Amino acid sequence: MTASYVIIGDGIAGSSAAETLREEDPDADVTVITDEGEALYNRILIKEFAKGKLPEAPISIHDDSWYDERNIDLKLNTLVTNIDTDAHTVGTHEGETLEYDKLLVATGGTPTQLPVENSDADGISHFWTFQDARQIKDGMEAADDAVIVGAGLLGIDLAAICGAQDVSGKYLMRGNAWWRYALSEEGAEIMHEAMRERGVEPVFESGVDRFEVDDDGHVTAAIDPNGDRYGADFVGIAIGLNFNTEILQDTDVKQDNGVVVDQYMQTNVEDVYAAGDLTRFYDVILGEYAQNGAWGSAKEQGTIAAKNMIDPESEEFRWVSSYSITHFDFPFLSFGHPTLGDDSAEMKHSDTEWRRIAIKDGKIVGGVLIGDLSPQSAYKKLMRDEVPIGDQKEILMQEGFSVDDLAPSKEQ
Amino acid sequence: MSRSDSHTHTLGVDLRLVPTDTVTESDRVTHIDQLSEQAQETIFSRVCCGSQRTQQLLTETEELHRGDILVFTDYFELR
Ligand SMILES: Cc1cc2nc3c(=O)[nH]c(=O)nc-3n(C[C@H](O)[C@H](O)[C@H](O)COP(=O)(O)OP(=O)(O)OC[C@H]3O[C@@H](n4cnc5c(N)ncnc54)[C@H](O)[C@@H]3O)c2cc1C
Numbered sequence: 001m002t003a004s005y006v007i008i009g010d011g012i013a014g015s016s017a018a019e020t021l022r023e024e025d026p027d028a029d030v031t032v033i034t035d036e037g038e039a040l041y042n043r044i045l046i047k048e049f050a051k052g053k054l055p056e057a058p059i060s061i062h063d064d065s066w067y068d069e070r071n072i073d074l075k076l077n078t079l080v081t082n083i084d085t086d087a088h089t090v091g092t093h094e095g096e097t098l099e100y101d102k103l104l105v106a107t108g109g110t111p112t113q114l115p116v117e118n119s120d121a122d123g124i125s126h127f128w129t130f131q132d133a134r135q136i137k138d139g140m141e142a143a144d145d146a147v148i149v150g151a152g153l154l155g156i157d158l159a160a161i162c163g164a165q166d167v168s169g170k171y172l173m174r175g176n177a178w179w180r181y182a183l184s185e186e187g188a189e190i191m192h193e194a195m196r197e198r199g200v201e202p203v204f205e206s207g208v209d210r211f212e213v214d215d216d217g218h219v220t221a222a223i224d225p226n227g228d229r230y231g232a233d234f235v236g237i238a239i240g241l242n243f244n245t246e247i248l249q250d251t252d253v254k255q256d257n258g259v260v261v262d263q264y265m266q267t268n269v270e271d272v273y274a275a276g277d278l279t280r281f282y283d284v285i286l287g288e289y290a291q292n293g294a295w296g297s298a299k300e301q302g303t304i305a306a307k308n309m310i311d312p313e314s315e316e317f318r319w320v321s322s323y324s325i326t327h328f329d330f331p332f333l334s335f336g337h338p339t340l341g342d343d344s345a346e347m348k349h350s351d352t353e354w355r356r357i358a359i360k361d362g363k364i365v366g367g368v369l370i371g372d373l374s375p376q377s378a379y380k381k382l383m384r385d386e387v388p389i390g391d392q393k394e395i396l397m398q399e400g401f402s403v404d405d406l407a408p409s410k411e412q
Numbered sequence: 413m414s415r416s417d418s419h420t421h422t423l424g425v426d427l428r429l430v431p432t433d434t435v436t437e438s439d440r441v442t443h444i445d446q447l448s449e450q451a452q453e454t455i456f457s458r459v460c461c462g463s464q465r466t467q468q469l470l471t472e473t474e475e476l477h478r479g480d481i482l483v484f485t486d487y488f489e490l491r
Pocket of ligand 1: 009010011013014033034035045047078080106107108109127128129154157244247276278292293295296298322323324325445
């Protein structure tokens with residue numbers, strides 16, 4: 001019998017699943033549904049496009065013929081509106097009903113809106129899609145002053161776009177440092193300085209209380225909770241993601257700030273799988289449920305989900321995620337779960353070299369490296385092999401550290 | 413067709429990473445986070461923080477082709 005696989009979402013998770021399904025089950029019916037108007041593109045390069053450094057074409061990864069050649073039915077501009085897991089069907093906004101044997105939900109997220117007055121004004125952009133990037137590029141090119149909100153990995157992309165487009169920027173942060181859940185003030189200061197060099201000034205203990213607009217409804221300023229006014233004709237916001245799970249509301253699929261899946265990417269409902277940013281997956285290395293928001297992880301989850309859709313529980317997702325910031329002339333890499341842990345170790349080696357590892361139950365669970373990435377593969381290995389590091393934190397922080405420098409563990 | 417299809421590669425030849433400002437519509441562009449862990453480690457050893465370790469050989473693979481542009485701490489052309 002020919003199996004029928006339906007994938008909702010043509011991001012990297014959905015697309016890699018489709019590719020794997022086709023490779024491993026040449027006769028199956030594979031359908032990919034996306035509400036976007038374009039096939040898979042490189043979401044992690046749209047920031048380079050918005051900076052004005054990359055033309056459009058290299059952002060595209062697949063065109064329609066990629067799907068045709070693999071006999072994958074791609075439905076663009078098609079919003080899935082409901083799922084009936086008893087009937088094994090999905091419904092679209094056009095009233096079409098598709099049957100599935102196995103379903104993959106890979107719908108990612110939508111940027112969280114800032115819940116303040118005038119946050120929907122002209123000139124205010126959120127950042128997730130290629131369409132957003134086009135709007136941000138146009139907005140920044142026309143702007144003199146920008147305000148950036150959101151002290152995380154996407155916020156810094158907006159700050160870097162601002163710098164690349166020669167727009168003077170104020171980067172409003174609620175705390176005392178950029179990405180304060182993963183970096184100490186000392187580490188974050190390296191990033192702050194890099195932003196300043198590009199004309200973007202971090203503003204701490206700030207945020208947005210409301211936006212002011214002109215008579216045409218275009219943003220003119222952000223007012224922070226201290227009452228300070230920051231004039232801006234462009235505002236970029238990146239304060240988080242809401243996972244696209246509305247389509248699951250009439251199902252029994254378990255959610256817990258994301259779709260809960262096991263290490264095989266299976267949900268609690270038979271024949272329904274999930275992959276990519278929207279999953280809260282069982283992390284076999286960590287020994288608990290976790291989330292990743294990175295390209296490589298989403299791609300691997302799509303591949304693993306597809307393998308298990310064909311042959312249930314045949315392959316686990318076992319992965320140390322990593323995420324780079326590529327806006328500066330020094331490297332920045334975060335890996336694993338740098339915001340978790342009950343302990344940490346950090347060291348500054350120079351004005352542009354800093355590292356921190358997050359430790360949980362005596363084992364590395366993540367970290368951030370700035371400037372010197374040389375220990376990254378050793379740290380990842382220790383994390384992957386779940387090696388107890390005992391009282392050897394200082395050795396881990398030494399320049400030129402390698403796994404062989406650690407004393408053999410007694411706790412095994 | 414995909415941008416990763418239909419490319420022949422010369423195995424075993426060391427590639428150079430040459431900073432570039434020019435990207436054209438027909439270039440294949442790859443971000444460092446798209447690469448496998450092994451390819452990333454090779455790039456790291458070549459571009460940065462290589463003072464204490466040996467630079468690894470950078471050869472053509474399915475992931476990295478001669479002529480590609482790599483986005484990392486700069487835009488690099490693989491030559
Ligand atoms: C600006 C930006 C920069 C980034 N930079 C990096 C980086 O440097 N490194 C890194 O590792 N990661 C980066 N990321 C994160 C990375 O892009 C994501 O982790 C990854 O793309 C997630 O893939 P996904 O397939 O899970 O979800 P998505 O890419 O979000 O794909 C989900 C798709 O499903 C569609 N969809 C949603 N609901 C429905 C529905 N009901 N019906 C039909 N279709 C639907 C959506 O429109 C979307 O196309 C960045 C993200 C952004 C936005």
